Every structure is written in C-alpha cells, then in structure tokens.
Amino acid sequence: xxxxxxxxxxxxxxxxxxxxxxxxxxxxxxxxxxxxxxxxxxxxxxxxxxxxxxxxxxxxxxxxxxxxxxxxxxxxxxxxxxxxxxxxxxxxxxxxxxxxxxxxxxxxxxxxxxxxxxxxxxxxxxxxxxxxxxxxxxxxxxxxxxxxxxxxxxxxxxxxxxxxxxxxxxxxxxxxxxxxxxxxxxxxxxxxxxxxxxxxxxxxxxxxxxxxxxxxxxxxxxxxxxxxxxxxxxxxxxxxxxxxxxxxxxxxxxxxxxxxxxxxxxxxxxxxxxxxxxxxxxxxxxxxxxxxxxxxxxxxxxxxxxxxxxxxx
Ligand code: NDP
Numbered sequence: 469x470x471x472x473x474x475x476x477x478x479x480x481x482x483x484x485x486x487x488x489x490x491x492x493x494x495x496x497x498x499x500x501x502x503x504x505x506x507x508x509x510x511x512x513x514x515x516x517x518x519x520x521x522x523x524x525x526x527x528x529x530x531x532x533x534x535x536x537x538x539x540x541x542x543x544x545x546x547x548x549x550x551x552x553x554x555x556x557x558x559x560x561x562x563x564x565x566x567x568x569x570x571x572x573x574x575x576x577x578x579x580x581x582x583x584x585x586x587x588x589x590x591x592x593x594x595x596x597x598x599x600x601x602x603x604x605x606x607x608x609x610x611x612x613x614x615x616x617x618x619x620x621x622x623x624x625x626x627x628x629x630x631x632x633x634x635x636x637x638x639x640x641x642x643x644x645x646x647x648x649x650x651x652x653x654x655x656x657x658x659x660x661x662x663x664x665x666x667x668x669x670x671x672x673x674x675x676x677x678x679x680x681x682x683x684x685x686x687x688x689x690x691x692x693x694x695x696x697x698x699x700x701x702x703x704x705x706x707x708x709x710x711x712x713x714x715x716x717x718x719x720x721x722x723x724x725x726x727x728x729x730x731x732x733x734x735x736x737x738x739x740x741x742x743x744x745x746x747x748x749x750x751x752x753x754x755x756x757x758x759x760x761x762x763x764x765x766x767x768x769x770x771x772x773x774x775x776x777x778x779x780x781x
Contacts, residue, residue, distance in 0.1 A: 472620075472743040474695075476612075479619050480753035484528065487760045491529050494767065501767035502531035503561040503587065503759075504553045506546070508572070509539025514565045521563070524756050530763055531558065543573045547580050554582040560767035561587035563759070584770050587762040590636065598644050603769070605762050610641035612754025613674060613695050614649065616745060622693050625650035628669050632656045632683070632732070633676030638697055642674050663687070675732035681711045683733040691742040697751050698732030711735060 491501060503525055507518045518534065525532035535549060546568070553562045562585045568574045583593035589607035597604030617624055629651035633639035643655045656666055667673055667687040675683045676697040688694060702708055703726060711730055712718040722728045731747030738744050745751055 471694075471738050471741040473738075474616050474620050474693075474743050474745045474750060476616065476745060476750040476753040479616055480612075480757035482619065483615060483754070483757040483761055484524075487757070487764050488528050490764050490768070494764070495529070499767060499771055500529070500531050500558075501561070501764050502533070502559045503563065503763045504533045504535060504559045505563045505565060506535045506537070506549060506553075507565045508537050508541055508546070508568055511567070514567075518565055520756055521759060524760055525763075528760055530760065533559070539569045541569070541572065543571075543576055546572060546577045550577060550580045554580075554585065559585065560770055561585055561759075561763040563588055585766055587759060587766055589641070589762070595636075595641075598641060598648075601648055605766060606645065606758075607637060607641045608758035608762060609638055609697060609751060609755045610645055611758045611762075612751055613642050613697065614645050615754055615758070616695065616751065617672070617693070620743065622672070622743065624672065627651045627671040628654075629672040629674070630654045630656060630667050630670035631674045631676065632660075632663065632667065633674075633678075633697070635676065638676040639674075642676065642697075646672070646674075677732040679732055680707065680730045681732070681734035683737060685734065685736045685740050688737050688740050690740050692740075694733055694737055694741040694744040695751065696731035696733040696745050696747050698730070699747065699752060700730050700732070701727050702730050703727045 494501065505518050505521055507514060522532050522534055537545060550562065553559050562581050564577055568577065578590050581591055583591045586594050586605050589605040594604045598606055624646060629646045631639050631643045631653065634655050634657045639655060643653050647653045651672065654666060656663055660666060664687050668689050670692055672693045673688060674695045674697065678698060680700040680702055708722055711734065718728055729748050
C-alpha cells in the first residue's frame with residue numbers, strides 16, 4: 469500500500485498567501501511588520517537558514533534586519549543588542565539564530581528577548597502560555613506539524629500520538645500541541661524501553677530525533693500518519709545505500725552533490741504508512757512559513773490597540 473504524500477510546500481504556500489493577505493490589511497492601517505535576525509559568526513548552515521528567512525520577509529513585504537556580530541561576541545554584548553531590539557517599536561519579532569558560540573550563555577540571551585517579540589516561541593513565558601493553552605507565540609516547526617495535520621484533515625482528537633524526541637525546540641512543544649488538540653500523547657527519548665513497540669501504538673507518529681532513517685517499517689502500524697521532522701545530511705556511501713538503494717533519482721543527486729537530505733524515517737516506511745511527509749518538502753517548508761506567520765501575529769498582538777484606534781478615526 470503506497471501512502472499519501474503530505475506536501476509541505478503546498479501547505480506552506482497556502483499559509484504564506486494567508487500571511488500576505490494579513491500584511492496587506494496591516495499596510496492599509498499604516499503598519500509594516502518587522503523582523504530582526506541576529507546571526508553570530510559564520511556558521512554556514514545558519515547563514516543558509518537566515519538567508520531563507522530574510523528572502524521570505526522580502527517576498528511578503530515584512531521589514532527585515534540582519535545583525536551580524538562576530539563569533540567573538542560576549543554574552544553582555546548580545547544582551548545589549550537584544551535590549552535595543554526590544555525597545556524599538558518597528559521591530560515585532562526577534563530571532564536569535566542558534567547555535568551561539570560556546571562563550572555565550574545562550575539561555576540568558578533567549579531569556580532577554582521580550583516574550584511579545586519572541587517569534588521562535590522559546591521564551592519560558594511563551595512555553596508557559598503553550599502549556600496552559602493561552603494565546604502566545606508557538607515554536608515554528610511544531611506549529612508547522614499541526615498545520616500539516618489539520619490542513620490534510622487528519623484527525624488529532626482522540627488519536628494515539630507518539631513523539632520520538634523531547635527537545636525544547638521540537639519534541640516537547642509538538643507533544644504539548646498534540647495534547648492541546650486532544651490526542652493521547654506518549655513522548656519517547658533515548659532511554660525509552662522497546663521504542664519499536666511504543667511507536668507501533670501510534671496513529672500519529674512524529675519523529676524528531678536527528679538520526680537518519682532510524683524509524684523503520686517495523687516501528688509503524690499500517691495506515692498510521694508519519695510526520696518526519698528530521699533533517700540529516702548523508703554523505704557516507706554505505707549510509708546512502710542503507711537508505712536509498714535502488715532509488716535512481718536520489719542516486720543522481722547524491723552523485724552530483726556528494727550528499728543528500730534524509731529524515732529520521734527510513735524511506736521504506738512509505739510502504740506501510742497511511743500518510744507521510746517527505747524529506748525534503750515535508751515539515752521543512754513549514755518552519756519558515758510559520759516564522760512569517762508568527763512575525764505577523766506578534767505585530768497584530770503588539771499593535772492591536774493602535775489598529776483599533778485607527779479604525780475608529
Ligand atoms: P535534539 O538533538 O535536540 O533532540 C533529539 C531527541 O531525540 C532527544 O530528545 C533524544 O533523546 C532523542 N533521541 C536521540 N537518539 C534516540 C534514540 N536512539 N532513540 C530514541 N530517542 C532518541 O534534536 P532537535 O529536536 O533539535 O531536532 C531533531 C531533528 O529535527 C533533527 O534532525 C533536526 O535537524 C530536525 N529539525 C528540523 C527542523 C525543520 O525545520 N524541519 C527544525 C528543527 C529541527 P534524549 O533527550 O534522551 O537525548
């Protein structure tokens with residue numbers, strides 16, 4: 469049985485269209501949402517991510533600003549930068565691109581971001597809002613997972629959901645969102661006993677592990693929905709063969725680029741799952757789309773009073 473492919477690009481496009489419409493309404497009220505991204509040093513993966521975020525802002529008409537302190541920056545200097553962005557009214561969202569260099573206290577820097585401008589949703593205030601089901605800013609990738617499920621009309625309420633991974637960035641917030649949507653949720657991690665048996669209980673299985681192709685066919689109950697958050701670069705020939713032997717299209721890319729992107733779910737799972745997100749083209753595109761949505765949401769929440777006043781005059 470071939471599974472339904474959940475097209476992240478298509479869903480991300482829908483969300484971007486909705487965000488664009490809201491930006492247009494704000495423009496009519498004289499408001500332009502603004503996002504500031506702090507990119508420390510020269511981490512090539514981070515540079516690629518930030519380029520994508522800035523480009524997306526430009527396409528949608530969001531004001532964006534990139535701040536690039538050197539990798540020798542101190543915690544104090546970063547805190548001063550964040551404080552300045554907290555104060556500036558035209559900045560609605562502040563994103564500190566991780567990872568930060570080892571001399572920087574990352575937790576302290578993230579804690580300094582005004583929760584109302586915390587478009588990554590990592591501040592403890594927003595984590596608390598999420599766990600108590602209050603309006604706030606929700607982490608982008610986990611919010612994207614829920615968008616995929618909802619917009620693909622996959623029921624969540626009452627379903628048995630298993631999340632593999634418990635990071636603060638992905639696993640925990642995904643689990644909390646599924647719980648808030650009335651799924652029965654199990655969270656697994658590296659100390660979970662008999663992971664395979666636990667995963668097989670799932671109608672909805674979310675993999676956020678960081679291990680290429682770890683979730684194999686025998687982990688998945690036939691017909692389950694599988695959401696693969698993993699993004700792993702495979703460069704090793706043996707690893708490539710374990711994952712993609714016989715896949716000519718992948719082979720061409722691998723030979724041409726020397727690498728290929730793979731999720732945490734083995735491609736063979738597509739033969740048993742009811743629906744599955746591909747990698748690339750599944751959860752990935754949702755992350756930037758939800759960042760744009762969060763920036764506009766932050767602008768709406770922060771500036772709501774002003775918009776109300778303007779609509780009265
Ligand atoms: P982390 O490394 O922070 O967390 C990984 C989690 O997986 C941990 O909770 C860990 O358990 C668990 N884990 C590791 N090995 C095993 C194992 N053998 N069995 C069971 N659980 C295991 O990663 P992230 O949450 O940040 O990211 C996860 C994946 O998602 C990565 O591939 C990352 O690249 C991708 N990602 C994709 C995004 C996107 O836009 N699509 C955005 C963010 C991340 P323990 O806690 O016990 O160590």
